[in-house]
Amino acid sequence: KAGVTQTPRYLIKTRGQQVTLSCSPISGHRSVSWYQQTPGQGLQFLFEYFSETQRNKGNFPGRFSGRQFSNSRSEMNVSTLELGDSALYLCASSLRQGDNEQYFGPGTRLTVT
Amino acid sequence: LAKTTQPISMDSYEGQEVNITCSHNNIATNDYITWYQQFPSQGPRFIIQGYKTKVTNEVASLFIPADRKSSTLSLPRVSLSDTAVYYCLVGSWNSGNTPLVFGKGTRLSVIA
Numbered sequence: 001k002a003g004v005t006q007t008p009r010y011l012i013k014t015r016g017q018q019v020t021l022s023c024s025p026i027s028g029h030r031s032v033s034w035y036q037q038t039p040g041q042g043l044q045f046l047f048e049y050f051s052e053t054q055r056n057k058g059n060f061p062g063r064f065s066g067r068q069f070s071n072s073r074s075e076m077n078v079s080t081l082e083l084g085d086s087a088l089y090l091c092a093s094s095l096r097q098g099d100n101e102q103y104f105g106p107g108t109r110l111t112v113t
Numbered sequence: 114l115a116k117t118t119q120p121i122s123m124d125s126y127e128g129q130e131v132n133i134t135c136s137h138n139n140i141a142t143n144d145y146i147t148w149y150q151q152f153p154s155q156g157p158r159f160i161i162q163g164y165k166t167k168v169t170n171e172v173a174s175l176f177i178p179a180d181r182k183s184s185t186l187s188l189p190r191v192s193l194s195d196t197a198v199y200y201c202l203v204g205s206w207n208s209g210n211t212p213l214v215f216g217k218g219t220r221l222s223v224i225a
Contacts, residue, residue, distance in 0.1 A: 045213060098212070100145050100204055100213065
């Protein structure tokens with residue numbers, strides 16, 4: 001069974017631009033969560049989607065948004081990029097909403113210059 | 114959310130058994146204990162999950178005492194490739210609205 005895939009793997013953007021990251025969950029998994037990881041703040045939860053609805057949201061500004069499609073694939077968007085948004089963005093999928101057993105993708109390394 | 118406390122770092126020699134203890138004094142009745150492993154620039158990998166007593170899989174064992182206020186992840190005969198950060202998390206999927214909270218984790222360094 002294929003694992004979680006994320007595209008692109010690496011991205012360089014300029015301040016003020018926007019970016020869209022994509023995540024394809026493991027087949028059969030209906031929950032997709034997004035995390036931001038930085039050396040200073042560690043792994044921080046962004047949001048979780050289940051059945052195309054956002055079920056949970058972390059403490060991030062409204063510039064961070066996401067959505068989930070009917071095939072459970074998810075996208076995350078960050079608008080008006082700031083230097084501090086440079087991070088590894090991880091997507092994780094699980095069978096159930098709020099499941100502790102999550103399977104992470106390789107991440108998208110975003111660099112904002 | 115039950116908060117967890119783990120050692121910041123640990124060192125071990127190859128071939129030794131490593132035990133990483135996690136404290137979670139305010140764990141709730143419905144909470145499970147879950148451990149993840151993360152290598153640099155990769156996503157965390159689910160290792161093991163348990164509710165009480167002992168759980169064992171092909172990778173590790175998880176020991177949970179009766180009061181469930183702590184848990185110990187045991188890695189048998191570690192190798193250099195086990196060098197990673199290990200996260201202990203506590204939560205319940207039954208709640209449905211409580212996201213996973215990753216702490217700082219324990220950085221394990223395995224030495225030849």
